[in-house]
Amino acid sequence: xxxxxxxxxxxxxxxxxxxxxxxxxxxxxxxxxxxxxxxxxxxxxxxxxxxxxxxxxxxxxxxxxxxxxxxxxxxxxxxxxxxxxxxxxxxxxxxxxxxxxxxxxxxxxxxxxxxxxxxxxxxxxxxxxxxxxxxxxxxxxxxxxxxxxxxxxxxxxxxxxxxxxxxxxxxxxxxxxxxxxxxxxxxxxxxxxxxxxxxxxxxxxxxxxxxxxxxxxxxxxxxxxxxxxxxxxxxxxxxxxxxxxxxxxxxxxxxxxxxxxxxxxxxxxxxxxxxxxxxxxxxxxxxxxxxxxxxxxxxxxxxxxxxxxxxxxxxxxxxxxxxxxxxxxxxxxxxxxxxxxxxxxxxxxxxxxxxxxxxxxxxxxxxxxxxxxxxxxxxxxxxxxxxxxxxxxxxxxxxxxxxxxxxxxxxxxxxxxxxxxxxxxxxxxxxxxxxxxxxxxxxxxxxxxxxxxxxxxxxxxxxxxxxxxxxxxxxxxxxxxxxxxxxxxxxxxxxxxxxxxxxxxxxxxxxxxxxxxxxxxxxxxxxxxxxxxxxxxxxxxxxxxxxxxxxxxxxxxxxxxxxxxxxxxxxxxxxxxxxxxxxxxxxxxxxxxxxxxxxxxxxxxxxxxxxxxxxxxxxxxxxxxxxxxxxxxxxxxxxxxxxxxxxxxxxxxxxxxxxxxxxxxxxxxxxxxxxxxxxxxxxxxxxxxxxxxxxxxxxxxxxxxxxxxxxxxxxxxxxxxxxxxxxxxxxxxxxxxxxxxxxxxxxxxxxxxxxxxxxxxxxxxxxxxxxxxxxxxxxxxxxxxxxxxxxxxxxxxxxxxxxxxxxxxxxxxxxxxxxxxxxxxxxxxxxx
Numbered sequence: 001x002x003x004x005x006x007x008x009x010x011x012x013x014x015x016x017x018x019x020x021x022x023x024x025x026x027x028x029x030x031x032x033x034x035x036x037x038x039x040x041x042x043x044x045x046x047x048x049x050x051x052x053x054x055x056x057x058x059x060x061x062x063x064x065x066x067x068x069x070x071x072x073x074x075x076x077x078x079x080x081x082x083x084x085x086x087x088x089x090x091x092x093x094x095x096x097x098x099x100x101x102x103x104x105x106x107x108x109x110x111x112x113x114x115x116x117x118x119x120x121x122x123x124x125x126x127x128x129x130x131x132x133x134x135x136x137x138x139x140x141x142x143x144x145x146x147x148x149x150x151x152x153x154x155x156x157x158x159x160x161x162x163x164x165x166x167x168x169x170x171x172x173x174x175x176x177x178x179x180x181x182x183x184x185x186x187x188x189x190x191x192x193x194x195x196x197x198x199x200x201x202x203x204x205x206x207x208x209x210x211x212x213x214x215x216x217x218x219x220x221x222x223x224x225x226x227x228x229x230x231x232x233x234x235x236x237x238x239x240x241x242x243x244x245x246x247x248x249x250x251x252x253x254x255x256x257x258x259x260x261x262x263x264x265x266x267x268x269x270x271x272x273x274x275x276x277x278x279x280x281x282x283x284x285x286x287x288x289x290x291x292x293x294x295x296x297x298x299x300x301x302x303x304x305x306x307x308x309x310x311x312x313x314x315x316x317x318x319x320x321x322x323x324x325x326x327x328x329x330x331x332x333x334x335x336x337x338x339x340x341x342x343x344x345x346x347x348x349x350x351x352x353x354x355x356x357x358x359x360x361x362x363x364x365x366x367x368x369x370x371x372x373x374x375x376x377x378x379x380x381x382x383x384x385x386x387x388x389x390x391x392x393x394x395x396x397x398x399x400x401x402x403x404x405x406x407x408x409x410x411x412x413x414x415x416x417x418x419x420x421x422x423x424x425x426x427x428x429x430x431x432x433x434x435x436x437x438x439x440x441x442x443x444x445x446x447x448x449x450x451x452x453x454x455x456x457x458x459x460x461x462x463x464x465x466x467x468x469x470x471x472x473x474x475x476x477x478x479x480x481x482x483x484x485x486x487x488x489x490x491x492x493x494x495x496x497x498x499x500x501x502x503x504x505x506x507x508x509x510x511x512x513x514x515x516x517x518x519x520x521x522x523x524x525x526x527x528x529x530x531x532x533x534x535x536x537x538x539x540x541x542x543x544x545x546x547x548x549x550x551x552x553x554x555x556x557x558x559x560x561x562x563x564x565x566x567x568x569x570x571x572x573x574x575x576x577x578x579x580x581x582x583x584x585x586x587x588x589x590x591x592x593x594x595x596x597x598x599x600x601x602x603x604x605x606x607x608x609x610x611x612x613x614x615x616x617x618x619x620x621x622x623x624x625x626x627x628x629x630x631x632x633x634x635x636x637x638x639x640x641x642x643x644x645x646x647x648x649x650x651x652x653x654x655x656x657x658x659x660x661x662x663x664x665x666x667x668x669x670x671x672x673x674x675x676x677x678x679x680x681x682x683x684x685x686x687x688x689x690x691x692x693x694x695x696x697x698x699x700x701x702x703x704x705x706x707x708x709x710x711x712x713x714x715x716x717x718x719x720x721x722x723x724x725x726x727x728x729x730x731x732x733x734x735x736x737x738x739x740x741x742x743x744x745x746x747x748x749x750x751x752x753x754x755x756x757x758x759x760x761x762x763x764x765x766x767x768x769x770x771x772x773x774x775x776x777x778x779x780x781x782x783x784x785x786x787x788x789x790x791x792x793x794x795x796x797x798x799x800x801x802x803x804x805x806x807x808x809x810x811x812x813x814x815x816x817x818x819x820x821x822x823x824x825x826x827x828x829x830x831x832x
Contacts, residue, residue: 020146044090059099080132122191123191140308179244196218203243204246205249252273289339304411313379317380320344325388346553359442388520390439393435458507478534488512514550555572562829570613573617599785600788648683655671668700675704722758744785
């Protein structure tokens with residue numbers, strides 16, 4: 001498929017005004033294709049001569065095309081481009097009649113049949129350039145238009161769209177005309193949805209899911225709608241522009257690739273957010289944040305939309321920042337920034353240290369394929385961190401004033417980074433343009449290190465700064481509590497502007513100095529020698545979970561940079577995590593300790609001891625929570641105890657009994673976790689997997705079974721799983737991912753050794769055949785991450801040099817290989 005270049009988009013937008021789309025979809029044509037009829041009304045601007053352009057469409061069959069009543073030859077379609085030649089100045093009407101293929105990869109019009117009850121659902125995901133899989137369009141974000149949509153659906157189905165829908169009889173549904181929106185934001189979701197509807201401030205609200213998930217949605221409906229109402233009201237306090245669409249539906253859809261998508265008036269979410277099993281409050285907080293994130297997009301992204309994909313970071317960074325901040329302000333989840341610090345921010349730090357790093361606001365995005373690669377930790381986590389630092393520097397009042405100026409200037413239109421900065425500059429005397437150059441046009445992570453000089457009670461603090469960005473940070477000075485040996489008390493927080501003009505007097509030397517206390521900037525921090533010694537014994541005694549998150553991130557960075565031995569990190573976790581109360585911190589530290597330290601950073605010979613340390617740690621947490629007062633903490637400990645089990649006896653007994661002694665009882669999620677680990681350890685078989693699937697035949701059960709089967713330590717099981725991933729194209733995106741997650745296991749390195757060199761060529765082939773979503777899954781989940789050795793690295797680099805992987809796969813492989821090289825460096829540093 002041809003990708004759209006920026007130059008082509010700029011040429012086309014200079015030629016055309018697109019006014020209106022009339023789209024008619026027929027979803028009753030069978031399991032493989034649906035009918036798509038599109039009428040586009042547009043104007044050619046050039047008043048002096050005829051011009052040529054093209055419209056995008058990717059059909060299974062292009063039946064007819066007419067331009068101003070005159071037929072065009074469907075055979076003129078070149079890949080996904082239909083030429084429109086000799087267009088005269090003035091108004092035109094293009095009609096396209098096509099059959100389009102359903103997707104099984106979460107792109108275009110995805111079709112899913114629920115194994116729990118046989119019901120079928122379809123939904124669109126048109127970002128970034130997949131609208132052409134559903135209807136013909138001038139597919140670029142700055143050719144906005146109004147849309148009228150009608151859908152023919154099977155009896156018993158409900159059709160959801162960007163506007164309020166009406167059933168007109170005989171399976172026909174009509175959606176209200178949209179305001180001017182970009183093509184990638186058009187949305188349809190159709191099927192026998194279970195719906196909960198209400199109104200808020202006169203606006204229709206709805207939440208929707210598959211019928212088989214109805215009891216679980218109903219159980220959480222009050223929470224979901226309360227969060228939605230709270231965020232809606234808070235945004236109306238922040239923004240002067242009212243909500244710009246006629247309704248607000250949230251559809252939880254199956255096999256969704258992203259967390260959610262900000263379609264105006266119809267946000268689609270992955271339906272894992274409809275919780276079937278027990279979850280922690282942190283998981284509920286994450287769901288609330290995603291709701292807030294997507295609602296922020298209704299203004300920033302939908303009302304005002306980027307002109308070209310180089311500014312996609314601005315959509316996501318703004319929504320990421322607003323999602324966390326508004327969740328903290330408008331819901332019961334008031335500690336969202338701790339979760340951001342321990343889960344999202346490391347995503348940004350990691351991405352920013354790889355060869356594929358790019359500025360938050362990249363200047364070189366020549367085409368849509370390049371744009372798709374920028375959906376990473378930089379555009380989300382680093383960008384949100386930059387905005388948080390901007391708010392710290394500007395003040396929230398001026399920041400929101402600039403935002404509201406931006407909305408007023410560009411509503412229902414498109415804007416650029418320059419427009420955004422100009423709007424902010426209009427609200428403040430500070431040099432926002434210089435700030436943007438320093439923060440948004442540069443790459444890499446700065447490092448801040450405290451230097452304490454002077455004697456006795458006359459000490460001074462200087463912040464050593466590696467990097468180029470200015471920072472406004474807090475320096476937390478902590479002393480040991482004289483009444484409680486295990487506690488640290490905050491003496492004071494000092495505001496520091498980096499680079500400093502003069503050392504900052506601090507009085508007597510603190511036991512611990514924490515730079516970036518409060519986590520208001522984006523930088524790696526280090527500790528002076530005395531502070532590090534204090535942390536080894538006193539980390540759990542820090543009073544604020546956000547401070548502890550900053551410290552744990554610093555320790556994580558030190559491990560990745562070869563400055564702290566992986567085994568020392570495990571020892572610190574073993575000492576302090578049993579006393580931790582914040583769920584996000586416990587889960588984040590255990591995840592890094594398990595998936596990175598134990599699985600990659602320690603040597604194979606050290607791994608058993610690492611797993612024993614983590615198993616003992618989890619056992620301590622389970623014992624600590626026997627009183628039932630901390631169910632979330634207990635659930636996290638149980639999950640990680642399962643994941644780190646080196647021997648099957650304990651978890652097999654849990655599975656047989658249907659409960660962990662003292663709770664929790666095993667729900668489907670925990671049963672599949674245990675069965676997967678037993679498969680890895682060779683302590684279960686196909687009979688047990690089939691029996692569990694018979695008990696839980698849901699979509700999640702199907703994924704659990706695929707994961708277990710791929711994890712079985714048998715040559716035949718590995719061969720079947722490999723063929724399913726790479727030799728056939730039958731697996732949906734979710735089943736591909738589940739199979740890949742089960743395939744590679746550190747315990748099975750010898751068994752799968754011969755598959756490592758096969759991976760590269762076969763991943764290249766499947767990515768070329770199946771497109772970006774499967775390319776992403778193949779690079780993320782099917783990569784042999786356990787194989788931390790020079791041969792794997794060499795084979796991967798040869799693949800990048802010689803095999804011409806698709807852009808999506810190339811980016812994933814580049815990142816995976818850099819992580820592999822880092823793991824090798826960590827091992828080498830620890831061995832010195």
